[in-house]
Amino acid sequence: MIFHGTWQMVLDGTKTQTRRLVKEGERFVPGGCSFDDAVMRPGKGFADILKWEVGRTYAIQPGRGKKAVGCFLLVSLRREPLRSISFDDACAELGRSNRSFAWYGAKVRPKELFAKLWDSIYPKGARWIDNPDVWVKVIKRVQAP
Secondary structure, three states, X not given: OEOOOOHHHHHHOOOOEEEEEOOOOOEEEOOOOOOOOEEEEEOXXXXXXXXXXXXXXXXXXXXXXOOOOEEEEEEEEEEEXXXXXXXXXXXXXXXXXXXXXXXXXXXXXXXXXXXXXXXXXXXXXXXXXXXXXEEEEEEEEEOOO
16 A cells, blocks of 8 residues: 555554545445455456455655555554544554644644645545545554565
8 A cells, every 4th residue: 555655653553544635436344254344446357356355564755656665554444534543543543642642732733734644645536524424444553474
């Protein structure tokens, strides 16, 4: 998975959540007998393609086409509107403890910082104000298998 500008926080274990846009055709599949919770996307023909699966390990890439710098475990997965992010989830996205924001008082709010980060990455139609649906991925840095 690509982590533009935030991959070091994933390696450090401070970034423990990431949100990605839900793309057309992607669907959540609750855990069954052969796999855990997963996201599937339409494939060619009749078969769907597994995109994300809880319990699997994925590469951490600093950019598209860049060599992997580590691995993370997908701990949990859910779908929600972007702007429903909680205070604690915003802290997890930003790679900062919720205590670190207490030092700043009411001047700095993690949700506002996350909104600015999101808008710097995603184009019109997928901005914070648009409130698109996202996949919320709880991740944990692990050693390469």
